[in-house]
Amino acid sequence: MSVDRNTVARIARLARIEVPEGELEHIAGELNGILAWIEQLQAVDTTGVEPMTSAVASSLPLRADLVSDGGILDNLMANAPDPHDGFFTVPKVVE
């Protein structure tokens, strides 16, 4: 499997990262180097092997479904780039 500049542009779009036109080719080369190296995993026989999804075997703990926090609007907004009246803002999305 090999990626070309169009694939890089597509995954950059999926990842919501602007990549300058002029860098697509170079990044494709880098990603191909890494992907070719990763490819060696295909040679490992994993028939019947369960995927490992947790570093240490454990069951997820449950807690009581209660409100334990709140009333911290100022804290939540303290680092907002462009807050208005206690709201986060984004460019207009509805015409």
Next chain:
Amino acid sequence: MSALTDLSLADALTGLAAKDFSARELATAHVEAVAAASTLNAFVVETPERALADAEASDARRARGEALPLDGIPLAIKDLFCTKGIRTTAASRILGDFTPTYESTVTSQLWRDGAVMLGKLNLDEFAMGSSNETSAFGPVKNPWRRTGDTAVLVPGGSSGGSAAAVAARLCLGATGTDTGGSIRQPAAFTGIVGIKPTYGRCSRWGIVAFASSLDQAGPMTRTVTDAALMLRSMAGHDPKDSTSANRAVPDYTKALTGDVRGLKIGIPKEYRIEGVPAEIGRLWEQGIEWLKAAGAEIREISLPHTSQSLPTYYIVAPAEASSNLARYDGVRFGARQPGRTLPEMYEKTRGAGFGREVRRRILIGTYVLSAGYYDAYYLKAQKVRSLIARDFTEAYKEVDAILAPATPSAAFAAGEKSADPLAMYLNDVFTVTANLAGLPALAVPAGLNSQGLPLGLQVIGRAFDEETVLRIGHVIEKAAAFTARPDNWWRV
């Protein structure tokens, strides 16, 4: 009396208890050392007022007879831990001047136990790197240089600021985090001790996430005893991290008995890797001899999937990172770039905010998780990860711990590997397995190479058996009698 900055953390506690010096004097000595070492670029935020205030509070507690476990000990914090009211950046432009309104669990426990805050330490951006060259604040310089050579060397990464600060005697200990070797590799490159605890030992709450199934915080110190002291404060169950282990935290210093008689130590044959310099192999042999002489039993073991560890890591870690870093969108915090539309704002914010290595890993992660490739890459890697973990489970039926090199080389020169991602990734060849299997692993300085640079050995243990890991590390430390230290060339 020798300089207060030369004390070990344990000796500083003894000196404070004996009233040989005050916490304020100890803090002042370190604040001055930090200010005089700006050349190293180890700190990204210095907090001298906070340090002196913490120290005065500590002196007052001690005067009342209420001294805490780490009372008056000056520490510095990797800038991946959220610190209330102190800018936290992960060394990325995208976080801008993000100033948390909360404190990470690990650091809050250090302050709970009386430690003194010196400031925030440089790192590779989002902890992605092995040389500290990907930081938005510029690279950290290793306090060590080759004998008779003034070329700048890297301190390793990603906890490079932590390693440099501890090695240069700017703090008595530092926090690090380790996702693929980010505590152990820089510890080895700077001649200090670093332990990555078992996954789940330290809470991840309030630590900027890189790869959530691999990340773990740990202490970086100049001695094994100091690491044991600091780990006790950092570790412990936290309901705010659902992967945090609900287990009692032992007094790790009690494990440092000096007695390893009868312990079975595994030597994995697959770690004899072609192309690794002979001096690494000789150091490993030396470590084996030390442990034999101390009464341990040495056994060759096999970890058959070792060679698949790095490729597995470089699928799992970028995949998790691409998901974790989706939160940096310029909406609720961080440095926003303007855009006419919402997607354009996201793309410009993330395009300008992430450095090249972070962007590369997000793109790889996005690719291996994307439709059509998920099974071939991500699912496959998770299955191979099971096999890697199983290798260790099998090995621990035969042995109590594993001895290996910490790194495939000594510290390298700045710029030497930054153009080739794959060459950089190979730095983690000996460390990444412990992250994939979730096991505790310690790097301990064991000697100098022919160019006068430190080299480290690594002890890997069973899950939640940090005690055996520390005990073995302590015996190696004593046998190695590593007293070398870098010349003070950076001091202004």
